[in-house]
Amino acid sequence: MSFLQPRPGGTYLDGTLGGGGHTALIAAECATGNGVVIGIDQDQEALAAAGNRLARFGGTIRLVHGNFAELDRHLDMLAVTTLDGFILDLGVSSHQLDSGARGFSFQQDAPLDMRMDTGCDGTAADLVNTLPEQELERIIREYGEERWARRIASFIVKARTGQAILTTLQLTDIIKGAIPRAKWEERLHPATRTFQALRIAVNHELERLETGLRAAINRLKPGGRGVVISFHSLEDRIVKHIFREYASGCICPRQLPVCVCGRKPQVRVLTGRPAMATEAEVNHNPRARSAKLRAVEKQ
Numbered sequence: 561m562s563f564l565q566p567r568p569g570g571t572y573l574d575g576t577l578g579g580g581g582h583t584a585l586i587a588a589e590c591a592t593g594n595g596v597v598i599g600i601d602q603d604q605e606a607l608a609a610a611g612n613r614l615a616r617f618g619g620t621i622r623l624v625h626g627n628f629a630e631l632d633r634h635l636d637m638l639a640v641t642t643l644d645g646f647i648l649d650l651g652v653s654s655h656q657l658d659s660g661a662r663g664f665s666f667q668q669d670a671p672l673d674m675r676m677d678t679g680c681d682g683t684a685a686d687l688v689n690t691l692p693e694q695e696l697e698r699i700i701r702e703y704g705e706e707r708w709a710r711r712i713a714s715f716i717v718k719a720r721t722g723q724a725i726l727t728t729l730q731l732t733d734i735i736k737g738a739i740p741r742a743k744w745e746e747r748l749h750p751a752t753r754t755f756q757a758l759r760i761a762v763n764h765e766l767e768r769l770e771t772g773l774r775a776a777i778n779r780l781k782p783g784g785r786g787v788v789i790s791f792h793s794l795e796d797r798i799v800k801h802i803f804r805e806y807a808s809g810c811i812c813p814r815q816l817p818v819c820v821c822g823r824k825p826q827v828r829v830l831t832g833r834p835a836m837a838t839e840a841e842v843n844h845n846p847r848a849r850s851a852k853l854r855a856v857e858k859q
């Protein structure tokens with residue numbers, strides 16, 4: 561909130577509504593003077609739960625089911641042209657992780673789904689049962705930063721020739737078999753990285769971040785602020801690069817000795833290094849451990 565600085569009467573976007581925690585904090589600040597918070601989530605369960613929690617704010621809150629990658633369409637539908645601020649708190653919610661039935665957790669048996677928007681096509685089971693081995697390996701290596709990606713992909717392909725891989729625990733057992741026991745990390749379940757990789761692929765998280773973040777920055781009013789919290793180094797890299805690009809303005813190829821595009825800086829970066837949770841916050845909420853926050857102000 562100290563980066564976003566929500567003000568009475570302002571129009572704010574929470575592109576990742578989740579349980580509505582951020583939206584509630586913003587609404588408490590902007591509700592006076594007819595302020596508005598637009599809360600978007602692609603998960604119908606999140607919207608329903610947050611809707612109940614946020615009912616006390618009445619018309620201050622507008623809830624939208626959809627993807628923040630389609631921000632322009634959602635804002636146009638609401639006749640909102642510009643924003644005083646936005647926040648994106650990326651990835652999966654604690655609710656999604658903890659409700660075993662959605663297939664995000666390797667600790668509870670469930671259909672291998674992992675879609676945040678259950679109305680979209682393409683579950684994790686579809687990916688593990690149909691993708692070519694090399695593509696599976698790439699996804700697990702790139703999105704999971706998993707050094708055993710090749711072996712895991714090969715074990716998956718061998719296993720699926722006998723019988724389709726349909727549940728989280730089936731996949732967990734295959735991954736455990738692929739990583740030699742002696743190489744398991746002490747404090748990380750062997751399936752963590754592969755599950756994370758599949759989740760990112762199923763939900764097209766990186767592509768959608770890039771599209772949505774650009775749209776959100778473009779909609780900011782001068783002086784408006786944008787805040788992004790990421791939990792994955794690839795996400796943080798995308799945020800850093802987009803913020804840098806908007807801060808420098810120029811998009812000329814590096815080889816050119818002088819700028820010919822003439823574009824001016826559009827934002828000021830407020831976080832040289834990303835802000836991270838304090839030790840006290842991590843003790844209280846261990847999932848904040850890997851969170852990195854970056855913020856900009858529109859010029």
Ligand SMILES: C[S@@+](CC[C@H](N)C(=O)[O-])C[C@H]1O[C@@H](n2cnc3c(N)ncnc32)[C@H](O)[C@@H]1O
Pocket residue numbers: 575576577578579580581582583600601602603606626627628629649650651652653654676768769772
């Ligand atoms: C980390 S949680 C957000 C928690 C929230 N800040 C709170 O205070 O409770 C991320 C949420 O964003 C949603 N989400 C992730 N990517 C999204 C996207 N591209 N478009 C819309 N919602 C998305 C997820 O479904 C999930 O509910």
